[in-house]
Each structure stands twice: as C-alpha cells, then as structure tokens.
Amino acid sequence: MSVKEKTAVITGSNSGIGLGIAHSLARGGMNVVLNSFTDREEDYSLAADMAREHGVDVRYIKADLSNRDEARALIEQAGTCDVLVNNAGIQHVAAIDEFPTDKWNAIIAINLTSAFHTTAVALPMMRKAEWGRVINIASAHGLTASPYKSAYVAAKHGIVGLTKVVALETAQEPITANAICPGYVMTPIVEAQIPDTMEKYDMDRETVIRDVLLSRQPSKEFATTDQLGGTALFLCSEHAEQITGTTISVDGGWTAL
Template identity: 45%
Template sequence: MDLSVSLKSKVALVTGSTSGIGLAIARTLASNGADVAVNGFASPDEAADIVASIEEDTGRRARHFPHDLTAMAEAGALVADVTSAFGRVDILVNNAGIQHVAAIDKFPDEQWHKIIAVNLTAAFATTRAVWPQMKDRAWGRIVNTASTLAFEAETRKSAYVASKHGILGLTREVALEGAAIGITCNAICPGLVLTPLLKKQVEAKAEALNISFEDAARKLVEADAPTRRFVDPTEIAAGVLFLCSEVAKSITGIALPIDGGIMVTGTRLV
C-alpha cells in the first residue's frame, strides 16, 4: 500500500484561493507535487504575484482563473477552463465562501441568494462538472470547506449556517455516489481562522465594544477556543492534503473539524 502523500502528476483546482485558507491549501498541494488552478477575486497584478510565488516556491505549474462563482454557469465553466489549460482535474477543493451578518427579519434577499450561490450551489456545479472525468479515471478527490456551523447555529447568520449545513449534506451524498468508483468526497470544518472574512467580523465587534482589534480578537479566541489560539491556515491545508492523498482512499463522507477543540465544548462560532 502506498502510504505517501505525494500528489505528483495530479492537478488540483481550489476555489476561493487568492487569500486565507484557500491560498494555504493551494500552496500546500503544490508543495506536495500538484499543479494548481487558483480561483478567486484579485487584480491582475495580485493574481500574477500569487501564481509566480507558488511556481517559484514549489516548482509546480500554477494559473489563476477569475471565474465569478455567484453564477452557476461560471462554476461549471471554471472546471472546463481548468481542464483545457492543464489537461485534467484530479482534485477539487470547494473552498470559496462569503458571509453576511443580519437579523432574520432584516436579512437582504440579495445577500441570501449570493451566499447560497457561492457557498453551496457553486460546489454542486463544480462537482457535477468534474465528475465525468474523475469517473473515467476511477480516481478523484473532492474536499468541501464547511464550518463548525455545519453542525450548529449562530444568530444573525441564517444564510451562512444554511449553506454550511447544506454543504455537509452534499458532501455525504457525493461520497455515496463516488464510493464504488474511486472518488472520495469529504468536508473540513475549520474553527477560528483569522482570514479576511473573520477579520471583518472582529473589526465590527471591536467597533461595537469600542475596543482595539487586538482586544476583540483576544476576547473571541479566549471565549470560544479551548486551545486559546487561532487555527493557522496551514493546519487546515494539512488536513486537506491528507484527505487528497492515496492513504486516505477509504475515508469518504466525513466532516473533519480542525477547530482547536471547539466542537468538543459545543461552542458556537463562525
């Protein structure tokens, strides 16, 4: 049995990978042998810098694809364009995610539809698009970024919570369809990671409490995380690497918390 985590000759598509967790995942997969397709919003110069940095640091091919995942057709087209550029897609990481915080009676229609589109519908569309080639090769790895809020709820986050519960259901269903044909599908459930998404929420908390960003961040992590620290994006990426490896071929349909012990306590968070 091959117990290595080498991804040599594999091509990975990571959505939402121009910053934060997604960028850490793209870098980690490339560092372990995969060519990577980076997707997400960035200026041409920013995208070029990201791609150049990955290629220089890892020696693997990288390319940026700016497809807007709020449109279902764009999500499917993303897979087609990556396949055209690299010849195949072996690994799909559905990491793109957005957030909006508002009370249920004040939650805007536009934000509801946008969050469901990016966090859930895009994952379905990319999975559907990549499925035929993975099936033909009898090998594929799909990893979806969920959240501890795939299991719990938190006020003022109706669309986000709904989308993350949905991504966990999608993960399990896809795992069943792929089980006999060499395709695994799993979810990772990050805890407190100081990504640009979380930073905005910490900034809002700091403003509401009239305290510094640093104090607000410390209050959040001390209240919610048993480890009393933020999870580093590279720790999330390491979990994804394992699930994409050959040694994890019998692991499918799971939701892996990488959360500093939050799920142990039942604490609710992002």
Template identity: 40%
Template sequence: MTSSSVSTPRVALVTGTSSGIGAAVVKHFCELGHQVLAVDFNPAGKAIAEQAGAAFFEADLTDPDACRAAVADAVKRFGGVDILVNNAGIQHVASIETFPEEKWRQIMDLMLTAPFLLTQAAWPHMREKGWGRIVNVASIHAQVASPGKAAYIIAKHGMIGLTKTAALEGGEQGITANAVCPAYVKTPLVDNQIADQAKLHGMDEQEVIEKVMLKEAAIKRLIEPEEVAQLVAYLASDAAGAVTGSSFNIDLGWTAH
C-alpha cells in the same frame, strides 16, 4: 501529514484562492508537486497563484457558466481534474429579520450552488480515471449555529449534505468526498467580520475575539490557514483512500463541550 501523504502528482482545482485558506492550499499543493488551477473572482489572485507555481482562472462562481468554465480550463491546461477543493466563501452579518435578500442569494449561489456545479462538472473526469478527491471547506458553522449568520450557516450545513451524497455516489467509482470544518481562521474573511460582530453584539473588537470567536474554544487562538491546508492535503491524498463522507472538525476544541 507531510509530502509523504501524496504518492502521485495530481491535477487540483481550488476555489477562493486570493487569500486565507485557499491561498494556503494552493501553495501547499504546489509544494507537493500537483498541477494547480487557482480560481478566484479577484484578479489580484493571479499574482498570488503564480508566485506559488499555480495557474489562475478569474471567475465569479455565482455564475453557473463560470463554474463550468473553470473546470473546462483545468481540463484544457492539464488534461483533467483529480482534486476539487471547494473553498470560496463570503460572509454577511445581520439578524434574520434584517438580512438582505440579495446577500442571501449571493451567499447561496457562491457557497452551495457553485460547489455542486463544480462537483458535477469535475465528476466525469474523476470517474474516467477511477480516482478523485473532493474536499469541501465547510466551517464549524456546518456543525453548530451562531446568531447573525443565517445564510452562511445554512449554506455550510448544506455543504455537509452535498459531501455525504457525493461520497455515497462516488464510492464505487474511486471518488471520495469529505469536508473540513474549521473554527475561526486567521483570514481576511474573519478580520472583516470583527467590526460587524462588534456592532451586532454591542462590544468592542477585542471583546468580539475573546467573548465571541474564542468563547467556546479550548485553545485560545485563531487557526493558521496552513494548518487547514495540511488537513486538506491529507484528504486529497492517496493515503486517504478509505476516508469518505466524513466531516473533520479543526475547531480548537469548540465542539468538545
């Protein structure tokens, strides 16, 4: 999946872009010639976006108005939205019994409601052109569950439902929707989980990596963000026009058991 996957420069809106997968997607899209709006609540994301050649829009996507404003900004700058990559996410590790309600609501608002609202706002622009690509960065936890991550797992499972519904509604309008489901990727989100997982499981941090994060993996390493970005770029390309409603596991063999 190289630059040959893209035949026409497009307008892409990517969320959660200040680090990790989102930053890698922005960089790769810019290298492919797309016009990119990087959206993140962290103002530090502006420098990262501009270094890659993208525009930046600061937004807290737990606010519905901010979701609509992000799409409106892409339309104002570039004339529309052709590609939407819903990537923004957070994590909180706690048992169901102790999970804080405010964290539950924040995760649902950011990781399930925001992708729906962004899709809804971008849809008319894709429909008008008869071409659109929606790529939802889910997780292998959209396919399987682990203890201590109820809100994250439920939101990611819901994202698969959104993906399938968008695929069915968009098929006749030239809009595809697919999900990417990585296992543990070398990102700050994963780094920040290690201490929490260690506390939850009564392990040291190295044990968490070996016995929790990589336990089910056939390939014993973390995934590089750029590897996920390559798959996202393919699904956002002209070459993937017949691919929709699918979930692509990039999971080091986790689900091969």
C-alpha cells in the same frame, strides 16, 4: 498513489484559507488552479510566484461562482481536475427578519450552489482518470449554528449534506468526498475585524481575540491555513482512501461543546 503531478482546482483561493490550501497542495507536488472573481494583474502574479516557489504548474482562472455557467466553465477551462476543493464563500450577518434577500441568494449561490456545479463537471474527469478527491470547506457552522447567520449556516449545513451524497454516489470508485469544518481561522478577513471590534467594545486586541472572536473556540487559539492545508493534503493521500462522506473538524474543540 502519489499526488505529484495531479491537478487541484481550488475555488476562492487568491487569499485566506483557499490560498493556504493551495500552497500546501503545491508543496506536496500538485499542480494548482487558483480562482477568484477578480481579474487583476496581482492574481496572475500570485500564480506565477507560487509556481516558482514550489516548482509546479500554477494557473489563475477568473470565475464568478455566483454564476452557474462560470462555475462550470472554471472546471472545463482547467482541463483536468483530480482534486476539487470547494472553498469559495462570503458572509453577511443580520437577523432573519432583517436579512436582505439579495444577500441570502448570493451566499447560497457562492457557498453552496457553486459546489454542486463544480462537482458535477469534475466527477466525470475523476472517473476518466480513475482517481479523485472532492474536499469541501464547510465550517463549524456546518455542524452547529449561531444567531444572525441564517444563510451561512444553511449553506454550510448544505455543503455537509452534499458531501455525503457525493461520497455515496462514488463509494465503489477510487474517489472520495469529505468536508473540512474549520472554526475561526486567522485570515485577512478576520484580522480586519479586530480593530473595529476593539473600538466597539473598548477592549484591547488580546481580549477581543479571546473573549469575542474565540468565545466559542475552547482552545482559544485560531486554526491556521497551514493546518487546513495539511488536512486537505492528508485527505489526498493513500492513508485516507477509506475516509469518505464525513466531516473533519479543525475547530479547537468548538463542536465538542
């Protein structure tokens, strides 16, 4: 089954992992719907530039995924959704007894609950088209844990569980659901952490990357957005038709420890 001319909706995709996946799917011939909560001229320009680069249809749809109605409206406005990539996510770090309730609620809403809402609207479209792929971007933290990340770890474990349920509910249909679990990926958000960490620990850039950011990643190398995009494209291919309800780790050996 060719992925050309199919439509992929990718949440949280105007930068970082989501944007990398969008480029890979567009490069593979898919039409793409980009999304974030902002409504800036550069968001729409990004979509136009990607369309010209890859020769496919690319649109940008604003939606605040912390809001149930906007999460569902994103898929409805897309009109069709052959591939749903639930990628949107935020992070906050604090001890449980100091973790702000509003931060907990926001992380669960965006990182987990939004995926329920988008999937609920997308599945009927996939059934009507008799083909579909649900790809949830979880994390190494969907399979293991770290201190001070209670909401993020809970949400990512939840995404893995939701993925399994979707896979079971669609197991006898031409629809699959899988979770990609990245370790640390070099994105603008991660890049922005490096100078502050260098100053805090009085370390050079290379030491911060190796001994702080990548301390739990045995390869001591970041995963790339291209690698994650290639993994997503593979999951859309005919070679992955019997891969469903599972996790694929792209973490440099993190979860092998």
